[in-house]
Amino acid sequence: MRMFSWRFIRLWQRNRDVFFRLWRSELPGFTIEPVIVLLAFGVGLGTFVSGVGDQSYIVFIAPGIVAGYAMFAGIFECTYGTYARMEFQSTFDGILATPLNAEDIIAGEIFWGATRAMLTGTAILVAAAIFQLVQSPWALLIPAVCFLQGILFSALAIVFTSYAPAIYSFNYFYTLFINPMFFVSGAFFPLTNFPPFVQNLSWLAPLAPAIHLTRSLFIGKFEPNPFLSLGIIVALTVIFFAWALVAMRKRLTK
Amino acid sequence: MAIIKTENLTKKFRDLVAVDNVSMEIADGECFGLLGPNGAGKTSLIRMITAISPVTAGQVWVDGQDLARHSRRVKALLGVVPQTENLDPDLTVLQNLLTFARYFEIPRKEAMRRSLEALRLFQLEEKRGSRIKALSGGMKRRLLIARGLINQPKILILDEPTVGLDPQSRHLLWQKLRELKAQGITQLLCTQNMEEAALLCDRVAIMHLGKIVVVDVPHNLILKYVGEKLWEIEPSSPAEREQIIRELKNHHVEFEEVGLAIRAFHVDNDELAHKLLVRPRQGTLEDVFFRLTSESLVE
Ligand SMILES: Nc1ncnc2c1ncn2[C@@H]1O[C@H](COP(=O)(O)OP(=O)(O)OP(=O)(O)O)[C@@H](O)[C@H]1O
Numbered sequence: 001m002r003m004f005s006w007r008f009i010r011l012w013q014r015n016r017d018v019f020f021r022l023w024r025s026e027l028p029g030f031t032i033e034p035v036i037v038l039l040a041f042g043v044g045l046g047t048f049v050s051g052v053g054d055q056s057y058i059v060f061i062a063p064g065i066v067a068g069y070a071m072f073a074g075i076f077e078c079t080y081g082t083y084a085r086m087e088f089q090s091t092f093d094g095i096l097a098t099p100l101n102a103e104d105i106i107a108g109e110i111f112w113g114a115t116r117a118m119l120t121g122t123a124i125l126v127a128a129a130i131f132q133l134v135q136s137p138w139a140l141l142i143p144a145v146c147f148l149q150g151i152l153f154s155a156l157a158i159v160f161t162s163y164a165p166a167i168y169s170f171n172y173f174y175t176l177f178i179n180p181m182f183f184v185s186g187a188f189f190p191l192t193n194f195p196p197f198v199q200n201l202s203w204l205a206p207l208a209p210a211i212h213l214t215r216s217l218f219i220g221k222f223e224p225n226p227f228l229s230l231g232i233i234v235a236l237t238v239i240f241f242a243w244a245l246v247a248m249r250k251r252l253t254k
Numbered sequence: 255m256a257i258i259k260t261e262n263l264t265k266k267f268r269d270l271v272a273v274d275n276v277s278m279e280i281a282d283g284e285c286f287g288l289l290g291p292n293g294a295g296k297t298s299l300i301r302m303i304t305a306i307s308p309v310t311a312g313q314v315w316v317d318g319q320d321l322a323r324h325s326r327r328v329k330a331l332l333g334v335v336p337q338t339e340n341l342d343p344d345l346t347v348l349q350n351l352l353t354f355a356r357y358f359e360i361p362r363k364e365a366m367r368r369s370l371e372a373l374r375l376f377q378l379e380e381k382r383g384s385r386i387k388a389l390s391g392g393m394k395r396r397l398l399i400a401r402g403l404i405n406q407p408k409i410l411i412l413d414e415p416t417v418g419l420d421p422q423s424r425h426l427l428w429q430k431l432r433e434l435k436a437q438g439i440t441q442l443l444c445t446q447n448m449e450e451a452a453l454l455c456d457r458v459a460i461m462h463l464g465k466i467v468v469v470d471v472p473h474n475l476i477l478k479y480v481g482e483k484l485w486e487i488e489p490s491s492p493a494e495r496e497q498i499i500r501e502l503k504n505h506h507v508e509f510e511e512v513g514l515a516i517r518a519f520h521v522d523n524d525e526l527a528h529k530l531l532v533r534p535r536q537g538t539l540e541d542v543f544f545r546l547t548s549e550s551l552v553e
């Protein structure tokens with residue numbers, strides 16, 4: 001495996017420039033939708049649900065939606081976005097002729113995906129704060145968590161993209177893996193509703209620790225230990241990042 | 255001194271050998287032409303030399319540095335104009351140049367200066383704010399060339415740069431390439447245009463089936479493979495044809511049958527010319543190309 005260099009920042013800047021050129025078309029999907037989901041579930045469904053522990057239902061799901069949609073932002077960027085740049089636009093083929101190597105491009109894509117995750121997570125967090133749902137000043141750390149889990153999910157998405165034979169392949173990725181994970185990772189109901197075996201397993205589905213960590217900061221209660229979640233996220237990030245560098249280099253350089 | 259050197263360079267795509275054991279040297283400051291029929295392996299060779307595509311076997315040195323180990327540093331020296339257009343469609347014309355300049359760590363102000371100058375040179379000033387989609391084919395190609403020059407490369411590598419250019423733009427590019435050569439910029443020019451190769455290149459290599467068949471000064475190639483003068487004979491009947499062939503053989507003239515025509519090489523026998531009622535014409539690089547890349551010649 002070859003490492004990426006600081007030059008990845010140039011690819012990150014390229015994506016940022018494009019984003020700010022086109023942000024009007026991207027903004028609604030990643031900010032308005034989650035706010036609608038938050039209100040629909042929180043207020044609409046919340047009137048039928050008695051809340052979780054001593055929290056109202058909407059306070060329970062808000063951090064789940066922050067983390068979940070942050071994940072979606074990163075993954076979208078590094079599946080459909082990366083695939084289009086790679087296959088339809090030959091963008092990376094052009095960049096490979098500059099001092100950026102494949103690894104710099106891959107890292108740039110991942111860190112840009114993480115940035116998108118952070119932007120989305122932060123936007124929803126601000127909305128939640130406006131609705132006075134945020135319970136603790138620790139929530140100020142949530143954007144950083146979004147960025148961190150954004151690296152993990154963007155790297156995971158890049159791994160999938162590097163094997164994707166066509167853009168349609170992403171349908172499987174979403175319907176078989178990402179969407180189910182969103183629903184069983186503790187965003188909408190506590191994992192304790194599951195038998196212990198499933199509970200343990202779901203901690204390996206990387207969204208569960210991300211949601212747990214986000215929720216801990218959101219409500220200011222740190223149980224079980226949030227460092228366990230952090231450790232899992234970091235470990236999985238290292239694995240998927242390395243895998244992404246190797247698999248995507250193969251795909252990009254033929 | 256060789257500024258680009260390859261040793262036993264090979265590229266395989268599964269079972270297909272696209273580049274077969276190529277060892278070559280390009281001298282500092284020279285314009286080196288790369289000719290060859292479609293599928294000969296020119297682009298594959300260029301993509302390896304520019305570190306875009308990994309080598310299957312063999313080695314490349316550029317400016318004394320091992321490409322495998324110092325790819326980032328080597329690529330900083332290169333200006334690459336690819337055969338297939340890969341401009342960034344998410345960015346405008348000007349942004350394409352500025353963004354590319356940033357990949358090369360050119361400071362913003364200098365990047366702007368160079369970009370505007372390049373747009374002026376390639377007559378794209380009015381299009382600076384356009385999306386790539388809104389450019390004509392030739393404009394895209396001009397922008398692609400402008401982009402390849404943005405880092406003021408020490409070595410310029412162009413893969414069929416004049417395809418689709420109108421005559422003005424083509425001459426403009428040739429002029430620019432001559433200027434750059436005068437400044438000592440090494441050029442590797444892959445082209446299907448023999449006139450272009452003869453005009454610009456100090457030496458040309460002819461590639462066929464993944465191998466470099468010959469490398470030499472264009473004029474030497476002409477002298478060696480087809481001669482200063484040759485005859486293009488079109489017999490009007492099979493009988494005449496047989497008679498001409500007999501005459502050529504009798505006088506030990508090298509010839510080739512090209513469809514219905516007969517092409518005789520290295521001709522200097524005026525008497526025979528008179529007898530056969532043919533007029534000589536100048537041998538060209540194109541004749542060399544045909545001779546060296548016709549399938550029959552290769553075992
Ligand atoms: N990515 C690839 N995958 C599989 N085969 C390839 C790939 N790129 C090139 N080839 C094959 O390698 C051979 C050489 O192709 P290459 O593009 O190098 O030829 P070329 O000399 O540049 O031709 P042209 O004059 O048409 O541009 C061809 O047979 C081509 O089909």
Ligand SMILES: [Mg+2]
Nearest residue numbers: 296297298337
């Ligand atoms: Mg080619």
